[in-house]
Amino acid sequence: MTDRVWRERGLRDAVAAGDDAAWRAWYEAEYAPLEAYVLWRCGSLRDLADDVLQDTWLTAVRRIRRFDPAAGSFHGWLCGIAGNVIRNHQRSRRRRSARQEPLNGELGRVDAGAIDRERSERIAAALAQLPERYETVLRMKYLERRTVAEIANECGETEKAIESLLSRARSAFREAYGDD
Amino acid sequence: MTDDELLTPKPTTANESLKAELLARTEGRLRFDRRMRFVGRVGICAFCFVAGLGVAFLRPVPEPTILYVQAPPVADAPGSRSDAPTNGPVPRVVLSPAELELEAEKTPVKAESARRFREAGDLYLSYYADYKAALRCYRNFLDDADPADLRITPDDTWLLTSLKRAREQESAQ
Numbered sequence: 001m002t003d004r005v006w007r008e009r010g011l012r013d014a015v016a017a018g019d020d021a022a023w024r025a026w027y028e029a030e031y032a033p034l035e036a037y038v039l040w041r042c043g044s045l046r047d048l049a050d051d052v053l054q055d056t057w058l059t060a061v062r063r064i065r066r067f068d069p070a071a072g073s074f075h076g077w078l079c080g081i082a083g084n085v086i087r088n089h090q091r092s093r094r095r096r097s098a099r100q101e102p103l104n105g106e107l108g109r110v111d112a113g114a115i116d117r118e119r120s121e122r123i124a125a126a127l128a129q130l131p132e133r134y135e136t137v138l139r140m141k142y143l144e145r146r147t148v149a150e151i152a153n154e155c156g157e158t159e160k161a162i163e164s165l166l167s168r169a170r171s172a173f174r175e176a177y178g179d180d
Numbered sequence: 181m182t183d184d185e186l187l188t189p190k191p192t193t194a195n196e197s198l199k200a201e202l203l204a205r206t207e208g209r210l211r212f213d214r215r216m217r218f219v220g221r222v223g224i225c226a227f228c229f230v231a232g233l234g235v236a237f238l239r240p241v242p243e244p245t246i247l248y249v250q251a252p253p254v255a256d257a258p259g260s261r262s263d264a265p266t267n268g269p270v271p272r273v274v275l276s277p278a279e280l281e282l283e284a285e286k287t288p289v290k291a292e293s294a295r296r297f298r299e300a301g302d303l304y305l306s307y308y309a310d311y312k313a314a315l316r317c318y319r320n321f322l323d324d325a326d327p328a329d330l331r332i333t334p335d336d337t338w339l340l341t342s343l344k345r346a347r348e349q350e351s352a353q
Contacts, residue, residue: 018214020207027203035194044190050198054205061206123186142187170183177186 008069016065023061026074034078040143041086041127043120052089056082083128083135090128093121126176134169141166250306277303277310281317294324298340305337318343 014022035053042049059081060067067077127135140151152162275283277300284296301317304310318340322330332344 015210018210018217020210023207023210024203027206031199031202032194035199036189039192040189044192046192046195050195053198054202057202057206058209061209119181119186138187142184143189170187173187174183 004073005069008067008074011074012064012067012069015061027057030075030078033075034082037079037139037143038082038086040139041082041124043123043127045117045120045124048089048121048124052082052085055085059085083132086124087128090125122177126173126178129176130169130172133165134172137162137165138169138173277301277308277313277317281313284317284320290324291326294321294326294329297321297324301340302337305339311339314339315343322347 011022011026015026034056035049038052038056039046039049042052056078060078063081067074071077072080127138130138137151137155140146140154141148146154148159148162148166151166152159155162157165280296280300280303284293284300287293287296297317298321301314301321304317305314314337321340322343330344330347332341336344
């Protein structure tokens with residue numbers, strides 16, 4: 001078993017037993033990476049990202065006993081929860097927007113801020129539609145800024161395979177995003 | 181916009197107030213869980229205690245078994261107050277089973293001998309739990325007893341009843 005598994009198992013058990021200090025240390029270490037991931041997944045929409053962060057952390061602390069360090073890192077587990085929360089937000093947003101038809105007078109008044117927001121929402125929606133494999137490789141490339149060689153090493157694939165995967169992931173993203 | 185532009189995260193400022201607020205809320209949740217676990221443990225202990233009390237008070241109490249023990253007859257010591265002359269009836273001299281057995285051996289009358297053997301056997305069995313001596317006396321009683329005395333009666337002890345039954349079976353064969 002790796003050091004990470006031992007360390008995270010110890011932290012999980014301490015948190016599950018109600019140790020505030022252990023939780024605070026874990027939270028401080030994981031907050032910034034999770035925030036960066038959620039912001040990326042939300043197309044940098046701050047209000048949506050804040051909602052997702054809130055739901056993610058509250059879900060995590062509620063279900064901390066279910067976290068299995070042997071199955072993956074705590075960060076990965078948090079990202080999984082955040083991904084589900086984002087998908088739920090997307091679904092409820094789609095339902096809301098389907099109920100709210102824009103008034104005729106408002107159609108002409110579109111400012112730059114609204115365009116940016118609409119673009120961010122489309123990015124978030126497109127990322128939410130991607131299969132997990134595509135989302136992972138795009139995250140490694142654009143959020144974590146890893147090289148193709150590093151991604152290939154991490155995933156146990158050849159660089160060519162990763163380039164091909166990235167290409168397919170970008171195409172899938174573009175298709176989900178639609179034309180600009 | 182290109183895919184790279186769309187997928188590259190935009191620089192944003194960290195929301196420190198949200199971070200602090202979330203930390204407080206998650207810690208509050210941990211404290212709540214800890215309190216709930218404590219309350220749960222206390223509840224289980226209280227439940228076990230109450231259940232124990234309930235069992236102790238509500239279970240049916242068995243009827244007490246009362247054993248009546250007859251005090252063994254004790255021969256009065258010579259010169260004791262019971263030997264003092266009184267105006268009442270003359271007290272009956274109570275013999276020990278060994279004395280009774282001896283008297284029975286000496287008595288030439290079979291019926292009287294049998295009666296004393298039986299008394300000796302009863303005393304050996306009831307007061308001294310000397311089964312061997314009781315068995316010896318009962319056997320002598322049965323050898324000397326009238327045929328009418330060989331029938332099982334409610335006054336017979338369990339040992340005498342067994343011996344009488346055995347005799348009956350022997351004679352039937």
